[in-house]
Amino acid sequence: MAMDEKTLDKFKRLLLEQRKKLTGSYERLKNASSEEFGGDVPDINDEASRTVNRRILLEIGDKNYEILNQVDEALGRIDSGTYGICDECEEPIPGKRLELLPYALHCVECKEKLEK
Numbered sequence: 001m002a003m004d005e006k007t008l009d010k011f012k013r014l015l016l017e018q019r020k021k022l023t024g025s026y027e028r029l030k031n032a033s034s035e036e037f038g039g040d041v042p043d044i045n046d047e048a049s050r051t052v053n054r055r056i057l058l059e060i061g062d063k064n065y066e067i068l069n070q071v072d073e074a075l076g077r078i079d080s081g082t083y084g085i086c087d088e089c090e091e092p093i094p095g096k097r098l099e100l101l102p103y104a105l106h107c108v109e110c111k112e113k114l115e116k
């Protein structure tokens with residue numbers, strides 16, 4: 001059964017907040033890095049900025065980058081009307097789990113199975 005609009009809206013806000021936090025630290029790192037170039041924003045294609053980008057990715061960490069992808073995926077699911085449905089068994093993910101982890105794509109059972 002589809003989630004009601006009010007609940008969906010609540011999770012959408014949670015996801016957008018989380019996204020802001022994640023991209024916020026990304027932007028801060030990017031700004032900090034460009035200051036090292038004396039205020040010049042390097043050309044996107046040059047070697048120096050590629051190095052900076054690699055460093056930013058290292059600093060926000062694979063974990064945060066992964067979460068950011070999951071948050072984006074969850075937001076896409078809200079738009080397509082499949083949010084809150086387990087990607088594996090297609091059963092609804094319990095609301096309690098989504099409150100802790102609004103970007104969860106799997107129910108606890110499937111998540112545990114997938115991690116094994």
Ligand SMILES: [Zn+2]
Pocket residue numbers: 086087088089090091106107108109110111
């Ligand atoms: Zn499942």
